[in-house]
Amino acid sequence: MLQVDLWKRVLIWMTVAVGLILATPNVFYNRVETHNDAVKAIDAGFDTTENRDAAATWPSFLPSGLVNLGLDLRGGAHLLAEVQVVEVYEARMEALWPEVRDVLRDARDTVGTIRLQPSATKGELRVKISEAGGIDRAMELVRGLAQPVVSLTGAGSTDIVVRGEDDVIVVSLSEAEQQAMDNRTMQQSLEIIRRRIDEVGTREPTIQRQGYDRILIQVPGIGSAAELKAIIGTTAQLTFQPVISRTTDASERPGAGNELVPALDDEGVFYVLEQAPVVTGEELTNAQPAFDQNGRPAVNFNFNPSGARKFGDYTANNIGSPFAIVLDNEVISAPVIQSHIPGGSGIITGNFTVEESTHLAVLLRAGALPAKMVFLEERTIGPELGQDSIDAGKIATMVAFVAVLVFMALSYGLFGIFANIALILNIALIFGLLSLIGATLTLPGIAGIVLTVGMAVDANVLVFERIREELRTAKGPARAIELGYEKALSAIVDANITTFITAVILYVMGSGPVRGFAITLGFGILTSVFTAIFVTRLLIIIWFERRRPKTIEV
Template identity: 50%
Template sequence: MLRLAPWKVASILAVTFLAVLLLVPSFLGTATVDRLEKLLPSFLPVRPIVLGLDLQGGASLLWEVDSAALTHAQVETLRDDVRGKLREGRISLSGGIAVLPRGVQVRIADAAERAKALPLLRALDQPISNAIIGTAGHMLDITDVGDGSVQLLLTDAAINDKIRRAVTQSIEVLNRRLNESGTKEVNIQQQGVDRILVEVPGLQDTTEVKKLVGATANLEFRLVADPGDPPNEVDNLPQQQGGQIPVQKRVMVAGEDLTNAQTGFDQNSQPDVNFTFNLRGGQRFGQVTSENVQRRFAIVLDGKVISAPVIQTPITGGRGQITGNFTVQEADNLSVLLRAGALPAKLTVVEERTVGPGLGQDSIDAGKRAAIVGGVLVVCYMLATYGIFGVFADVALAVHILFIFASMALIGATLTLPGIAGVVFTIGMAVDSNVLIYERIREEAHMGRSIISALDAGFKRAFATIIDSNVTMFVAAVILYLFGSGPVRGFAVSLGLGILTSVVTAVTMTRMMIALWYRYKRPTKLPI
């Protein structure tokens, strides 16, 4: 029957009140929000809704990939490959391998040995493939320059391909670091051959972004050195708390074997980072800790020892914990860096500026007017068509919009103009759910049911139809989110949240109001 237990009514009202509280910071100044963050516990979210670049502007940073370092690394790799090929063919050199700015040069005085070496060296030359045009050239120019010397130079195609791959990989890493949840609308795109543009909505101080982008997050696990270890196998590394500590050069477990890292709190309620290894890393970590109980195990991040605890018992579960007197923000940043992985090359800021709203105030005002006019027309239609039930639908609609924005504030999503369009779109969908319920109630009443029976049957029998229609739309929103980017994702986020909240408000909220209305009015006929 159409009844709601008092605890259910209290729960609905409590959730609505919580949504109001989540939106309060969006109407307060920055200074007030900062004070609230310091006063309230860290697990309580105190964050306003962030507007996108198209609505309020933000920070724009242009980063450049270190092409010279990439080329130098290619040359170093080429030198090692040449050395390996000559050893494979047991060919002796008349001197070492000379390193050139874009390649290497070897001198093989004996003509027969040189003739034997050339096919081996040419095997190092590989075609460069491109997904669009197919083969785009080759890696090496190999020439006999006389006097028994052979020169291997990287081609322009090889260097450009390396830079292109580094830029592509850097964009992926930056997306994971700066836009991990996919809801912050951070715009990251390639500019030119070796530059990456990063635009962050609503940001004025770029220090935090530069920290996240500039950090390498190279995590290593090494044993603290014993007094008897050979000096050439020991590194004296700085500690986070000051001073130095001797650690073995050998890396026992590398950070590349991490599969996840999350911020947590230790037994003293201090922020820490909990990490998980893959199968290989977990086995290696368990083996090292089993063989070195009661020894100190140094956790090295970017060449600095952040913690060196004593191994009390073997850690065989593939999980561990990093503590280091972190703040919550520092622990969050470290978790993001460890999850995202290392950048393939150093990035340098070449331009930094603040940008204004991308759409202009006229476009923003037009979007707001469209949203207001659409909402008012829907409200008026429901009032004219369904009377008091239309009032209930309009109240549920207001709560629906409240829940959308509260959810965006809770997950840290960024509101853009396409996001506003998604909210307006879900207004129609939310009302559509009410229309289905009300029309079903009418049908049940026309079939001769009593008022209470018609109301109860209307909600129950319309529920399946509402779920079916909303599931199909939610699938579309998920596809837009997974395969879209930028404004498309902003639209998908608001659409998805709107679909979820519309089911709750159209069914639960409307049902509660109609149940209370019937209890106190005891009507003799339906008002619709």
């Protein structure tokens, strides 16, 4: 009749025990969080006495996974940024100009002299030739520079479109290449922002693409939106460009293919540079704060093989010429090349403080943002507001919890108490699962837990009502309990499967807070079904085996 195999009983209690152990760190939240931060710092190389003492505040043999608190619970910063993808088109055309110039120079007999013209359309290259009759030959030569588009949607397309307007060749990016570049730019921006935020040790940031060219950034625990902008807002676009001349005239016209860039440290000094860089920060593999030969803060850097080859070739061919190191459109240093620099390594010097050299190294290691970002929305949520949300969530959960416990005890007596024990274990199992996957708990997530508290006893209500009906047919208590669980099972499974499907849809289609609600709801459904079908039933069976009552009241 009412029998559960020993191995099933052991498995049920082991599952409950594991869930309780995984949930335990959340009871000692601050202590475990301090331990985790210290362990992370030690792993990063900061093996200090303070970190070792902090790591010892929690036993290493116990799990240390926590349910992370989201932005609305911990406080922090929220930014919505728009990536200026058109800037990438312009940079691509600027980089293409030397190739176009060289290929047309080789055909000077046909096309005549060439001159770069300014364009009113961003991301477009206009080249004027003196021999209008050679326009077809010039277009053919420039089309030879086209490359296949590297994307699934652009298969079979080339990256540039070339057309002629009288004696002017107009080069622009193809639509397929623009789409591919947009996707690459957004993916690169997301990855670089994530790396920069991870560098400063923040917990569980939310960084995701929204729409066509926008990025949502939410970082719990950070002081303000301004602080977050300081971390991610600097583009750190590093380039190494040839120097044509130095001037103090801010109105000097640099000429086609060149640009006028101010010096960072010398006010009123400007450099005329070639627009096309020899090497860019994208080819850096490492950057570390250091000191130069005079003991001043500096930054050591290394290039990848491609960048090292270009850097070495240029320094070998231009000994005695100045070479500008440009950061975010400012010349931070313009040393004269003294000798060939092989190996792809070097040092950036300037009037840095130790903090500035360290910050610059962090930005360069994380990589350069491919395009400028405009911040459309920024909010700072203070820790006090986050604490208010936590307090409100606690009150809502406790009220729901107590109300359900009282209702079940008054409605179903001893069986209601068994259901209440299972409900308490159910909440612990939810937090155990959330801790296991390192989930982030938000205010909507607390709402999901509160909803789960109400739904968790639903299965027990179905079972207990079914047992009541069986008792009215004069069946014995053991048979009534067995039939109650058997006949209520289909209704329990159907109801919870449909709700679980809803939770999955919310998770797949939603974002941010909606996903937090869906995760806690989904986990709550799984744990409530487990506790209702297995834990409550096992408690009733254990009680029944010991008491062997002739009659029962539900």
